[in-house]
Amino acid sequence: MTYVITEVCIKCKFMDCVEVCPVDCFYEGENMLVIHPDECIDCGVCEPECPVEAIKADNESGLEKWLRVNAEYAKIWPNITRHGEAPADAKEFQGVEGKFEKYFSPRPGRRP
Numbered sequence: 001m002t003y004v005i006t007e008v009c010i011k012c013k014f015m016d017c018v019e020v021c022p023v024d025c026f027y028e029g030e031n032m033l034v035i036h037p038d039e040c041i042d043c044g045v046c047e048p049e050c051p052v053e054a055i056k057a058d059n060e061s062g063l064e065k066w067l068r069v070n071a072e073y074a075k076i077w078p079n080i081t082r083h084g085e086a087p088a089d090a091k092e093f094q095g096v097e098g099k100f101e102k103y104f105s106p107r108p109g110r111r112p
């Protein structure tokens with residue numbers, strides 16, 4: 001099992017999750033974060049930190065696509081361990097449907 005970040009994170013990217021992770025397994029894309037499934041130790045500490053409930057345990061049904069997205073991009077995006085500033089318009093994207101199709105970006109985040 002692992003925890004995965006879902007579509008809800010796209011364009012919101014509040015990043016409250018990253019500082020609580022004991023194994024620093026978050027990776028940053030241009031407009032969302034992902035969790036490396038081979039590094040996550042399933043502690044669950046990050047899940048309640050997300051203000052928009054974007055983090056789910058992968059044993060919930062319907063998360064196969066998100067497990068693939070997390071696994072694929074955790075390999076190529078930079079690691080993130082410190083909370084950054086959420087996008088200025090993050091609140092406007094809360095609860096928006098279809099964010100993957102409209103806004104997902106494969107580009108990495110800007111952190112080193």
Ligand code: SF4
Pocket residue numbers: 003020021022023024025026035039040041042043044045046047
């Ligand atoms: Fe990190 Fe624990 Fe969240 Fe996995 S469940 S990403 S180890 S804080």
